[in-house]
């Protein structure tokens with residue numbers, strides 16, 4: 001096993017504005033990049049995510065990767081904006097991930113305006 005080598009998968013957090021994407025990233029992550037979790041002054045001022053936020057956590061390898069030369073599975077979360085005016089940033093985030101989680105606010109439902 002390669003010491004320290006991790007298998008990375010990038011997972012996008014996408015959904016309607018205010019659905020809870022950044023809150024989910026905050027709850028799951030153990031390592032956070034400098035501007036993630038809406039820390040930029042512009043995000044603080046406007047109260048929404050304005051740019052892609054990168055954070056991550058690690059878990060043991062799943063059984064089907066047990067023989068792979070990695071010590072852990074790293075999940076990198078790509079927290080995307082939700083406001084419609086930021087669609088270019090959202091599309092950019094969607095293009096760099098391996099999988100995505102669609103975050104839905106259950107109090108509003110999946111088809112909220």
Ligand SMILES: Nc1nc2c(ncn2[C@@H]2O[C@H](COP(=O)(O)OP(=O)(O)OP(=O)(O)O)[C@@H](O)[C@H]2O)c(=O)[nH]1
Pocket residue numbers: 015016017018019020021022023024047048049080081082083
């Ligand atoms: N009650 C409740 N509030 C939540 C939950 N998740 C998020 N919130 C609140 O909803 C608001 C928006 O949460 P965010 O996590 O910033 O939502 P977001 O989807 O990242 O928003 P944008 O990135 O701006 O689209 C914040 O005030 C959160 O505290 C939840 O599970 N329950």
Ligand SMILES: [Mg+2]
Pocket residue numbers: 021022023038048049079080081082
């Ligand atoms: Mg957000």
